[in-house]
Structures are given as C-alpha cells and as structure tokens.
Amino acid sequence: MKVAIIGGGIMGCATALALVERGCEVVVLERAVPGAEASSAAAGILGAQLELHGRGEDVELYLRARTAWAPWARSLGEATGIDVGYRACGALRLAFNAEQHAQLDRDVSWQREHGLHAESVDGHRARQVEPALSGDVVAAAYFPDDAQVDPPSLLRALMAALARDPRAEVRGGTTVERLLLDRDRCVGVKLDEGEVRADATVLAAGSWSSLVPGVPPSMPAVRPVRGQIVQLDERPPSVRAIVFGAGGYLVPRGDGRVLCGSTMEHAGFRREVTASGVHAILGSALACVPGLGGAQVVATWSNFRPHAHGDRPLVGASALPGLFLATGHHRNGILLSKVTSDEVAAAITGSLPVTG
Numbered sequence: 054m055k056v057a058i059i060g061g062g063i064m065g066c067a068t069a070l071a072l073v074e075r076g077c078e079v080v081v082l083e084r085a086v087p088g089a090e091a092s093s094a095a096a097g098i099l100g101a102q103l104e105l106h107g108r109g110e111d112v113e114l115y116l117r118a119r120t121a122w123a124p125w126a127r128s129l130g131e132a133t134g135i136d137v138g139y140r141a142c143g144a145l146r147l148a149f150n151a152e153q154h155a156q157l158d159r160d161v162s163w164q165r166e167h168g169l170h171a172e173s174v175d176g177h178r179a180r181q182v183e184p185a186l187s188g189d190v191v192a193a194a195y196f197p198d199d200a201q202v203d204p205p206s207l208l209r210a211l212m213a214a215l216a217r218d219p220r221a222e223v224r225g226g227t228t229v230e231r232l233l234l235d236r237d238r239c240v241g242v243k244l245d246e247g248e249v250r251a252d253a254t255v256l257a258a259g260s261w262s263s264l265v266p267g268v269p270p271s272m273p274a275v276r277p278v279r280g281q282i283v284q285l286d287e288r289p290p291s292v293r294a295i296v297f298g299a300g301g302y303l304v305p306r307g308d309g310r311v312l313c314g315s316t317m318e319h320a321g322f323r324r325e326v327t328a329s330g331v332h333a334i335l336g337s338a339l340a341c342v343p344g345l346g347g348a349q350v351v352a353t354w355s356n357f358r359p360h361a362h363g364d365r366p367l368v369g370a371s372a373l374p375g376l377f378l379a380t381g382h383h384r385n386g387i388l389l390s391k392v393t394s395d396e397v398a399a400a401i402t403g404s405l406p407v408t409g
C-alpha cells in the first residue's frame with residue numbers, strides 16, 4: 054500500500070514511521086524543511102497531568118500518550134543513535150495566593166481519586182524540591198510522572214529513522230497544491246510539479262491544514278495560535294523540574310538551557326517575537342525563579358500551534374474516503390504524537406489490505 058503524507062512535522066514524520074513499520078510505502082511531502090515549523094519550536098513538555106485541568110474526557114488519552122513515550126524514546130535512540138532528550142523530570146504547578154492554592158488542591162485531589170501520582174505541597178516543601186523557587190510561592194502541585202523531550206532532537210531522530218527505511222521517502226521543498234479527487238475519493242495529491250497517486254493520503258499540515266484545497270468542508274477548521282519562546286542559559290543549572298506558574302512555564306533541559314514560554318496569540322501566520330511577548334514570558338519566569346535574572350538570553354522564536362475548532366485533535370478517517378487526518382493537536386502535539394501516529398496507521402492499514 055502506498056501512502057502520501059502532507060506535512061513533515063511531528064505528525065507527518067511519526068505517522069510515516071508507524072506506517073513503514075506496518076509494511077506500507079510512504080512519501081512525506083514537506084513544502085519547506087521537515088520539522089521546521091511548530092514541531093521543532095515546541096517546548097517538549099509531556100505534561101499529561103499538567104494539562105488535565107479537571108477534564109475527565111482527556112485522562113485516558115493523555116496518560117496513554119505519556120506512557121507510550123519512554124519506550125518510543127528508547128527505540129528511536131537505539132535505531133538512530135540520537136538521544137531525543139526524554140527525561141522523566143516531574144513538573145510543579147505553583148500557587149502564589151490562597152485562591153490558586155485552593156485550585157491546586159482541587160486538581161490534586163481529583164487526580165489522586167483517578168489513581169494518579171500527584172501531591173500538594175506547601176511553599177517550604179516546594180523549595181525543598183526546587184530550592185531556586187521564589188519565596189513568594191505559597192504552595193505547589195507536584196506531578197512526578199510528567200516528563201519532557203527535546204523536539205529538535207526528536208525530529209532529527211525521526212528523519213534518521215525514515216532515511217534508513219527504503220520504504221520511506223521524505224521530499225523537502227515540495228508543496229502540495231491540492232488533493233487529487235476521483236469520484237468522491239482522495240487518490241493522492243497534486244504537487245507544484247507533478248502529482249503523487251496513493252492508496253491513502255494523510256493530512257498532517259499543522260496550522261495550514263485547512264488551507265490545502267480539496268479538504269472536505271465538514272472538517273473542523275484548523276487555525277494558528279502563536280506561541281513565543283525565550284531560551285535562557287544559566288550556569289550552573291538551578292532548576293530540574295518543569296515549572297508552571299505566574300502565567301508561564303520553564304522547561305530546564307538539565308544542562309543549563311531553560312526554555313521559557315509561552316504566549317497564546319491569535320496573530321494569523323505572523324512569525325514574530327514581540328516585545329510584549331518577551332516581557333510577559335520573562336516576567337513569569339522570574340516570578341517563579343528570580344535567580345534566572347542573571348541567565349543569558351540565547352535565543353527567541355515563535356511558531357503556530359494548530360488549533361482545531363471544537364478543541365479536539367482531528368485523528369483518523371475523514372469524511373472523504375482515502376483521506377486521513379493527523380492534525381489539530383494545539384498545545385499537546387508532542388505529547389500526543391506517538392498515540393496519534395499509531396492510531397492513524399492502524400486506521401489506514403485496517404481500511405485497505407497491506408500489499409507491502
């Protein structure tokens with residue numbers, strides 16, 4: 054079976070790998086450089102518990118997604134020799150006042166009732182876990198099982214794994230102009246030059262998914278939500294866990310690099326880092342860990358989270374036969390990448406016989 058994949062971000066590349074592992078022939082069509090958009094810009098938080106916010110419907114999915122990560126990171130590392138930076142570093146959500154403290158306590162009790170590891174600690178105990186935290190922190194929720202990965206390394210490992218498989222082809226600099234339709238079925242894609250005919254086509258074009266001509270009008274619209282990141286370098290490293298608080302987050306890589314994020318902006322496709330974005334991000338970071346004030350600013354960037362109308366990722370078969378979706382993962386595309394790619398690959402290989 055031949056599969057064409059539109060987009061070479063985490064969704065396109067992970068789905069390609071899941072498909073070749075199931076015996077399919079795959080071509081990934083990426084208009085720029087694979088991994089160059091949201092997927093490499095992400096902070097890499099695998100924040101299954103951080104992101105639950107009491108939404109019962111996501112519990113099973115988020116936990117399954119997180120559980121899939123440790124073995125996947127290991128197997129990618131073994132297959133390619135590239136360390137994807139998976140670390141089960143734990144995460145803290147901070148409270149700076151009584152109202153936030155009460156909310157944390159509710160979240161923690163709800164998660165513990167669901168059998169999850171979560172602890173509510175006072176400010177003193179939080180500073181025993183992370184001594185660099187601000188003295189203004191009155192309490193914290195601690196999620197020891199949340200983890201992180203380094204997205205640029207992850208994308209490099211996926212590309213390396215695909216490059217080793219003769220059934221996979223990744224074409225950078227190749228824009229999909231539209232879906233090819235034949236009697237109400239998607240039969241591949243039309244490119245800027247030529248076309249690719251395929252038994253199945255996967256739409257994994259991130260924030261640009263709704264812009265590919267031919268996608269069914271019933272598909273919920275996917276729109277960009279801009280996020281900015283500021284990367285710091287502090288020596289020696291002072292923080293180990295992921296820290297959420299004061300409207301932002303910190304992701305320490307363990308070697309002195311600290312990613313500080315992020316904004317949530319409806320700014321179209323304006324790939325800008327703004328003064329107010331950096332101001333807000335660094336304000337939050339320093340409110341959580343004041344000692345970061347002496348860290349060096351080494352990089353800033355922004356990119357676009359693909360947000361699907363209705364707030365749910367679009368995964369699996371679409372209303373158009375032959376077209377499958379792997380898009381709309383918004384804030385949690387890295388967390389959800391392995392389970393999404395497996396689900397889409399299973400949907401495709403279950404829908405048509407695998408001919409090798």
Ligand SMILES: Cc1cc2nc3c(=O)[nH]c(=O)nc-3n(C[C@H](O)[C@H](O)[C@H](O)COP(=O)(O)OP(=O)(O)OC[C@H]3O[C@@H](n4cnc5c(N)ncnc54)[C@H](O)[C@@H]3O)c2cc1C
Nearest residue numbers: 060062063064084092096097098229259280385386387388
């Ligand atoms: C600042 C920021 C921080 C984030 N932090 C986290 C985090 O900590 N944890 C987490 O789980 N998630 C995080 N995310 C979300 C995560 O990055 C996304 O959900 C995920 O990367 C989406 O992957 P994707 O493959 O769908 O999209 P993308 O990575 O954007 O890939 C889509 C690709 O499709 C290509 N494309 C588009 N149109 C066409 C076309 N017509 N023809 C060919 N190619 C096309 C694009 O060039 C692009 O490379 C963050 C996102 C941002 C922006």
